[in-house]
Amino acid sequence: MRTAYQYKLRPTKQQIIELDRWLSMLCSQYNYLLADRFTWYEQNRSPINACPLVCYLPELRENPDYYSQKKTLPQLKKTHPWYSEIYSQVIQDVVKRVKVTFDRFLKGDSNGRRSGKPRFKCRNRYRTFTYPQVKEGCLQGNLIKLPMFGKVKVVLHRAIPDGFQIKTVSVTKKADGYYLTLSLEDKTVPEIKPDFDPDSITGIDVGLKEFLTTSEGETVAIPQYYRKAQKRLRVVQKRVSRRKKGSNRRRKAVKQLGKCHKKVADKRKDFHFKTANWLLSKYDVIAHEDLNVKGLARTRLAKSVLDAGWSSFLSILANKAENAGKVGCSSKCL
Incomplete structure (x- = not known):
């Protein structure tokens, strides 16, 4: 592994x-x-x-x-x-x-x-x-x-x-x-358990009102890190656009903008890891729907879909489940 x-x-x-x-x-x-x-x-x-x-x-x-x-x-x-x-x-x-x-x-x-x-x-x-x-x-x-x-x-x-x-x-x-x-x-990765406790299996449904909802009715609120940072990002982006191209001041403004975007991405990634750990601490098998995230990202919901970061979260969930000897996959593989 x-x-x-x-x-x-x-x-x-x-x-x-x-x-x-x-x-x-x-x-x-x-x-x-x-x-x-x-x-x-x-x-x-x-x-x-x-x-x-x-x-x-x-x-x-x-x-x-x-x-x-x-x-x-x-x-x-x-x-x-x-x-x-x-x-x-x-x-x-x-x-x-x-x-x-x-x-x-x-x-x-x-x-x-x-x-x-x-x-x-x-x-x-x-x-x-x-x-x-x-x-x-x-x-x-x-x-x-x-x-x-x-x-x-x-x-x-x-x-x-x-x-x-x-x-x-x-x-x-x-x-x-x-x-x-x-x-x-x-x-030393543990093998996937051959038998699972029926009470330790759940399905999750991701959304834009709630980040995810389990089959037991538990919900996780969506943090909307990008939406919350938009005001600050707008100020820094205007600062970049007002600088002369090729100047040192523009280069500094671009670097500051990059740091702001990285801060949002780091917060989202940390949220994804903590949510995946919470699910794997409670369940042995986690099934989710097979999402067409690229298709949704081309609609009017693009900003909200990309802010939620479903693809990144599901990838992290599958990887951490494999490391823990558990199963996290789409409903097609069940």
Whole structure:
């Protein structure tokens, strides 16, 4: 079983500059690899019912896949020596990210659902890089040793339980600083109980008047964190719109707006975790309706639906139920 713990990083000023530099270079490489795939795709596709009589014949070359793009990395370090300062597996993870993004566009995910056309990322939208493998003992006290970067201070607000093994490490830049995400493998997850107490089974119905109502009639009030923060967000948003584009004052206002939105998201996430814990402390099986949240988010109820965050809550509920050896699923699986 995989789980993730997130911690706040406390890098020095010099380390912040280096982290920003890494993200900038990785963003450029991501856009370059994505452009290479788009070039091949546009030059080699031709609809059967709309083939032009006169067309450009490109130079024949193999489809750039994960392995062929990965082989270009040694040459990249020769032509652009500054990429040698980044850990090799971090750059390889960028190739994998491009592959996953493009495959979802052409083939779809495991359920056959295709995503939209991938977009090139501007510098502010490329915020994460990942170490696919780390050595044992990389986390020592409140310091984590990142290969080819050095030791960075971590705020360990909770200890990693015994028996958990760190598999991957991700560094993410958010509005209020850098965060460390540890992907942990736990081999001691309890098996799902074969027999359940009939009195310990319930169904929940989510809504906009009440966040959820159980089959026993218990209700949980909807907090509406975004609605309550709208007045403050409106003030900060006006401050951003009045600043001159490209100025330092606008950059500061954008950062302040990001912090306000992050505060709302953190409150909502905390509410979801506490509600899921409350349900799992009382019931062994929790069934819910199969919601089309994306469809509801396109209606006039979009703001209220997104403020409730049903998809996030149901995902958290299913994950925590699996960790606890219980069942949280839609009514289709029962």
